[in-house]
Amino acid sequence: xxxxxxxxxxxxxxxxxxxxxxxxxxxxxxxxxxxxxxxxxxxxxxxxxxxxxxxxxxxxxxxxxxxxxxxxxxxxxxxxxxxxxxxxxxxxxxxxxxxxxxxxxxxxxxxxxxxxxxxxxxxxxxxxxxxxxxxxxxxxxxxxxxxxxxxxxxxxxxxxxxxxxxxxxxxxxxxxxxxxxxxxxxxxxxxxxxxxxxxxxxxxxxxxxxxxxxxxxxxxxxxxxxxxxxxxxxxxxxxxxxxxx
Numbered sequence: 001x002x003x004x005x006x007x008x009x010x011x012x013x014x015x016x017x018x019x020x021x022x023x024x025x026x027x028x029x030x031x032x033x034x035x036x037x038x039x040x041x042x043x044x045x046x047x048x049x050x051x052x053x054x055x056x057x058x059x060x061x062x063x064x065x066x067x068x069x070x071x072x073x074x075x076x077x078x079x080x081x082x083x084x085x086x087x088x089x090x091x092x093x094x095x096x097x098x099x100x101x102x103x104x105x106x107x108x109x110x111x112x113x114x115x116x117x118x119x120x121x122x123x124x125x126x127x128x129x130x131x132x133x134x135x136x137x138x139x140x141x142x143x144x145x146x147x148x149x150x151x152x153x154x155x156x157x158x159x160x161x162x163x164x165x166x167x168x169x170x171x172x173x174x175x176x177x178x179x180x181x182x183x184x185x186x187x188x189x190x191x192x193x194x195x196x197x198x199x200x201x202x203x204x205x206x207x208x209x210x211x212x213x214x215x216x217x218x219x220x221x222x223x224x225x226x227x228x229x230x231x232x233x234x235x236x237x238x239x240x241x242x243x244x245x
Contacts, residue, residue, distance in 0.1 A: 001025075002028075006024070006052070007021070009052070009096075010024050010052050013051065018210040019208060024052055026207065026208060027052045027054065027204070027207055028052055030053050030054055030055070031053075031056075031057060031119050032048055032053055032056055032119060032120065032121050032122070032203060032207070033115055033116055033119040033121070033123065034048075034056055034059070034123050035059050035108050035112070035115065035123065035124055035126055035131070036060055036108065036125035036126040036127065036131070037059075037060035037062075037084040037088050038060075038068070038071075038072055038125060038127060039068075039071035039072050039151070039189070039192035039193075039196065040151065040192060040196045041060070042073065042084075043073065043074070043192065043197070044123050044199050044203070045058055045074065045088060046074055046092065047197070048123075048203060048204070049092045049096045050096060052098075053207070054098075054099065055099070055100040055102060056101055056102065058085055058102065058104065059085070059103075059106055059108055059115050060084045060088075060105065061105055061106060062084050063081055063083055063084060064079040064080055064082050064084055064087055066080060070187070071187050071188070071192040071193075073189070074087075074088055075087055075091075084105075085104060085105045086103060086105075088101075088103070089101040108126060108135065109130050110134075112131075112134035112135050112137065112138040113138045116135070116142055116144055117142070119144060121144065121145050121146070121206055121207060122138075122139050123146075123147050123199055123203055124147065124148040124149065124169075125196075125199070129173070132148065132169055133169065133170070133175060135169075136161070136169035136241070139163060140161075140170075140245070142163075143163045143164065145160065145161065145206050145213075146160075146161045147161075147202045148160075148169060149196065149199040150195070151185065151187055151192050152186065152187075153186040153187070153191070154191055155223070156191055156195035157219060158199055158202065158214060158218075158219040158221075159215075159217065159219065159233070160202050160206070160213045161215070162215050163242060164242070165215065166215035166216045166233075167234055167235045168235075168239065168242045170236075170239055170240060170241040171234075171239045171242065172218065172233055174236070174239075174240075175240075188223070191221070194221060195221065198219065202214050216232065216233050217232055217233060218230065218233055
């Protein structure tokens with residue numbers, strides 16, 4: 001049951017007939033893994049905490065640096081040098097004290113399977129292919145939906161992966177044993193915000209089981225030209241990871 005304070009806090013979204021009180025209770029009972037607390041993850045965490053998701057498991061191994069602040073608006077100058085999970089947990093608790101924050105300062109590639117356990121959904125906000133593949137393996141293995149997002153300068157992408165029902169990350173980007181080397185990815189704050197907003201919306205739709213999830217399609221965002229379009233995708237029947245599902 002929602003308290004009087006919760007009904008007031010979430011009133012605007014509960015006016016939506018797709019949500020209402022029952023939907024808000026469903027959000028309160030949910031746990032989401034935010035994998036990566038950079039631009040996409042920090043913004044997605046703020047949106048989901050504000051929306052009333054009951055528990056957020058946040059994972060990252062880095063500390064806040066000055067070059068993060070153009071887009072990772074969860075942090076401030078006072079957080080420079082702090083562990084991201086600690087600073088994020090503090091800020092998210094201040095935003096919504098009823099949201100349970102579970103911080104993990106770990107390498108996501110190594111801990112993906114453990115991090116995902118007990119979660120209802122994963123937001124892939126990582127910035128490297130190895131972490132994305134590790135999360136995809138864990139999500140497919142446990143049958144947990146994942147919302148993937150990526151950015152590169154003025155460009156961004158979003159897709160939703162529902163194991164056994166849609167293409168997984170491996171279907172879209174097969175591992176051919178030639179992963180690109182690490183590089184500094186250019187990032188414009190508002191473009192990061194667009195992608196994180198779409199990811200958060202898709203996450204809430206999945207948790208609430210409303211609307212049509214963005215499965216089997218890859219949203220392509222070109223903010224420099226204002227072009228938003230989707231590319232249809234499909235499961236690979238010979239996918240090394242999900243073909244047997």
